[in-house]
Amino acid sequence: MGGKKTKLTDWPDNLKDVIDWFLRVGGKDKESLGDDKKFELPKAVNALGDYGEAKNVLESGSIAGNFGYVADGLRVFIGYNKSGSQELKGDGVGLSSHGGYASSYKDSAKWDGGSSNPTTYAHILLGSFPLLYYGLTHLLWRCTNGGWQNQILQGDGQGTDLSYFMNYMGYNISQLKSDVNGTQIATLLVTDSDSITDLKNFCNSASTMTYPDFLQKLHQKGTVAGSVMNAPLYKLYTDSHAYLTTNWKSHMLNDIPQTKAEIEATLTGYSEAVKALNPGSSQKLSTAYLTLLAKIKEAFIPDLPSPAPSAAASAVGGILGTAALGAGAALATNVGGITTTLKSLILIFK
Structure with a gap:
């Protein structure tokens, strides 16, 4: 912990x-x-x-x-x-x-x-x-x-x-x-x-x-x-x-966030707003966070194979600001080695 x-x-x-x-x-x-x-x-x-x-x-x-x-x-x-x-x-x-x-x-x-x-x-x-x-x-x-x-x-x-x-x-x-x-x-x-x-x-x-x-x-x-x-x-x-x-217009996962404020915002769909509010923060994320976020971003590639949509995937899609159930399900299967903060946000819906 x-x-x-x-x-x-x-x-x-x-x-x-x-x-x-x-x-x-x-x-x-x-x-x-x-x-x-x-x-x-x-x-x-x-x-x-x-x-x-x-x-x-x-x-x-x-x-x-x-x-x-x-x-x-x-x-x-x-x-x-x-x-x-x-x-x-x-x-x-x-x-x-x-x-x-x-x-x-x-x-x-x-x-x-x-x-x-x-x-x-x-x-x-x-x-x-x-x-x-x-x-x-x-x-x-x-x-x-x-x-x-x-x-x-x-x-x-x-x-x-x-x-x-x-x-x-x-x-x-x-x-x-x-x-x-x-x-x-x-x-x-x-x-x-x-x-x-x-x-x-x-x-x-x-x-x-x-x-x-x-x-x-x-x-x-x-x-x-x-x-x-x-x-x-x-x-x-x-x-x-x-x-x-x-x-601000919300752009989901256009960029990998660099601060804890940005990651909170990204996972709830508001990354552009927080970036504008908090530029140049020294609270940098670890390589583990950035690697995981890259995997999350990959989960939203349109042609990525994914499991069948489910209620859990629907909930994941909802918090991430997307209606793509397949993308939500793919996200739930691509989070190996997840750290505590992201476990909390993603495993809520597992």
Whole structure:
């Protein structure tokens, strides 16, 4: 999994990192400042400057309010106390005993109000929304309609599909509660009891439901208001989409990205926007990243042989900004030697 990150300007590498970053910056974990007045992330976003209509989106106040709501939902998911010491209380997925759940960020990684490097904070914020949105909604789908309802977290990522998924999302399975099953995880993600009942009902109304169908249903059902990933997280995701696509035309995988900001953008279809925002960054990617990206690019060559399209391929195609199901399936079969960040983004849909 790699060593702990030493500061909050260190880019998240997987879903766990993103969640831990949200918890630390949002004042929800045990090492947080615990002072909501010091939460000034919207200012970091605004520091990116005036980019036409995107400025209005980012200054509307929706990011601040929705970030807080999502961070609190993630607090419930992991199992931190709401107030006081903010220690793990053991009713989320995180193991509360000694040697249990640990943040991806060192205790010394403190939120400084965004003053040290507002542009990096803003890029991390905007780049995290797609992974958080797709990762959590996929987990919810699997745990309500995708066959993981009765699976538990065991076996160091090898015991069940659920534990395998969580392992590839960056989690050390030994730090999670081994008796938590998929149905309980779904309940943690949908914090309102009426909403989880309604969610289960419409999932169970069909014998099978693909992930794209699930997303469509999720946003058709206004009664699923208590869901962490429904209205608040979806609003953050659409805000970042509006920002990154304003004044730039998306060109999927025209160039191999060179920075972590660019790779986040490339895998969600917004590479041109981030390149324009962050030219000359010194945060260069390794040769392994570049080699893998070359393989990804090859997967989109029109005459490349590929397996038959599937629901998983459809989901991959969706996050990559393409409707080519065959290309998505080819992508899923050409990712040998994948590194942690790209595992997180691609294996969500495996």
